[in-house]
Amino acid sequence: MALPGDTKYDCIVIGAGIQGSFTAYHLAKLRKKTLLLEQFPLPHSRGSSHGQTRIIRRAYEEHFYTHMMEECYQLWTELEKESGAQLFRKTGLLVLAKAGNEEYEKVCKNMLENQIPWESLSPAEMKLRYPGLFLSPGEVACCDINGGVLFAEKALRALQMLFKQMGGIIRDGEKVMHIKPGPVVTVTTTSSIYQADGLVITAGPWAQKVLRPLGLQLPLKTLRINVCYWREKIPGKSGILQSLPCFLGFNLNGEEHEVYGLPSQEYPGLIKICFHGGNEADPEERDLKAQNPNIQDIEKLSSFISRYIPGLHPKPAVVEQCMYTNTPDTNFILDHHPLHKNIVIGAGFSGHGFKLSPVVGKILSELCIGEKQSYDLKPFRISRFKTPLKAAL
Numbered sequence: 001m002a003l004p005g006d007t008k009y010d011c012i013v014i015g016a017g018i019q020g021s022f023t024a025y026h027l028a029k030l031r032k033k034t035l036l037l038e039q040f041p042l043p044h045s046r047g048s049s050h051g052q053t054r055i056i057r058r059a060y061e062e063h064f065y066t067h068m069m070e071e072c073y074q075l076w077t078e079l080e081k082e083s084g085a086q087l088f089r090k091t092g093l094l095v096l097a098k099a100g101n102e103e104y105e106k107v108c109k110n111m112l113e114n115q116i117p118w119e120s121l122s123p124a125e126m127k128l129r130y131p132g133l134f135l136s137p138g139e140v141a142c143c144d145i146n147g148g149v150l151f152a153e154k155a156l157r158a159l160q161m162l163f164k165q166m167g168g169i170i171r172d173g174e175k176v177m178h179i180k181p182g183p184v185v186t187v188t189t190t191s192s193i194y195q196a197d198g199l200v201i202t203a204g205p206w207a208q209k210v211l212r213p214l215g216l217q218l219p220l221k222t223l224r225i226n227v228c229y230w231r232e233k234i235p236g237k238s239g240i241l242q243s244l245p246c247f248l249g250f251n252l253n254g255e256e257h258e259v260y261g262l263p264s265q266e267y268p269g270l271i272k273i274c275f276h277g278g279n280e281a282d283p284e285e286r287d288l289k290a291q292n293p294n295i296q297d298i299e300k301l302s303s304f305i306s307r308y309i310p311g312l313h314p315k316p317a318v319v320e321q322c323m324y325t326n327t328p329d330t331n332f333i334l335d336h337h338p339l340h341k342n343i344v345i346g347a348g349f350s351g352h353g354f355k356l357s358p359v360v361g362k363i364l365s366e367l368c369i370g371e372k373q374s375y376d377l378k379p380f381r382i383s384r385f386k387t388p389l390k391a392a393l
């Protein structure tokens, strides 16, 4: 194994998912000598950032996410310009709910207060615009007009390409095995040893495994998500393939879980519709458990589809797997390690972090180099949890 060489980095980032890649990109833009480490050969589909699409929206219950999304939209556009790749398609984001649903009311109030372009849709308008999507009496709909689809894998590729063009170094296929804190942090991987003034840990569902030896026990749960794709019963008949935008459904069909969907992109003719939740699973065992996916999840989705989008076949045509890493309040963790200020943590993106990654990366890069924070980080601090510090193993 190589010993620490002459090269000392300003910053090392662990994990080349969307959060680590955006952090590395911002650091390189700030002219910091940056190393991005990834355990798997890139690209890979073992974490949370793979697949072609993610929803982008300002429709949030919390003001602080809506506020962060303003800059996110600008940074996504900047990334499109710099890379020359189309990364966003505006479709609008429909929010569907049972009338009186608390989350729905908060989302509408937030959009109204923040002057986000949105509209409330009557049953007649819904029928006209989205034939093939059937709401029941007592169910309501609104639209976040500038919501849409982000092209996830293209975005990852663009970021990593630009990072390298700015002089950043990516070492993939190198798993971080040990971190030695100190004024200069030493990181040992499966094939080398590196040193840096600052370290950012964005290890997705592996965050807990990387942090535990640093004495930090965060209340993170890793969930295996069934990503389901659905086919029209009679191709072209329902009109749903042409008309369906991105959507979120709160408390529909008697379900507490949110349901969400995106237009056909991954597979021609198939629409992605999933539950915003899943069963706890270790990321190392995600695909072992996938051989026996949680049928209950899929049965509930089938029932949702039969009732609301009956033009789709109620059995998924494709089921894939992805991981969520959830915090108890589903807000992110963006903070310093409580004992080692030059170690920064980005974790717990709770199934909604992709769209926010441009600003997450900016925040983590600012924390790493000790710059003034652009955002109030109160909702994201580790101190909101009880006793996260454990004796280091």
Ligand SMILES: Cc1cc2nc3c(=O)[nH]c(=O)nc-3n(C[C@H](O)[C@H](O)[C@H](O)COP(=O)(O)OP(=O)(O)OC[C@H]3O[C@@H](n4cnc5c(N)ncnc54)[C@H](O)[C@@H]3O)c2cc1C
Pocket (backbone or CB within 6 Å): 014, 015, 016, 017, 018, 019, 020, 037, 038, 039, 040, 046, 047, 048, 049, 050, 053, 054, 055, 056, 174, 175, 176, 177, 202, 203, 204, 205, 206, 207, 210, 225, 227, 274, 322, 323, 324, 346, 347, 349, 350, 351, 352, 353, 354, 355, 356
């Ligand atoms: C099915 C699904 C749908 C989603 N839909 C949306 C959506 O519509 N909109 C939205 O905004 N968000 C969505 N999300 C959430 C979003 O995709 C995630 O929040 C985001 O991808 C998390 O990125 P990450 O970089 O934290 O994690 P990851 O992408 O998992 O990256 C972490 C990386 O760290 C690496 N790593 C871990 N340990 C080590 C180690 N020891 N050494 C080196 N490397 C290591 C891993 O290999 C991995 O590549 C969805 C997520 C899923 C799963």
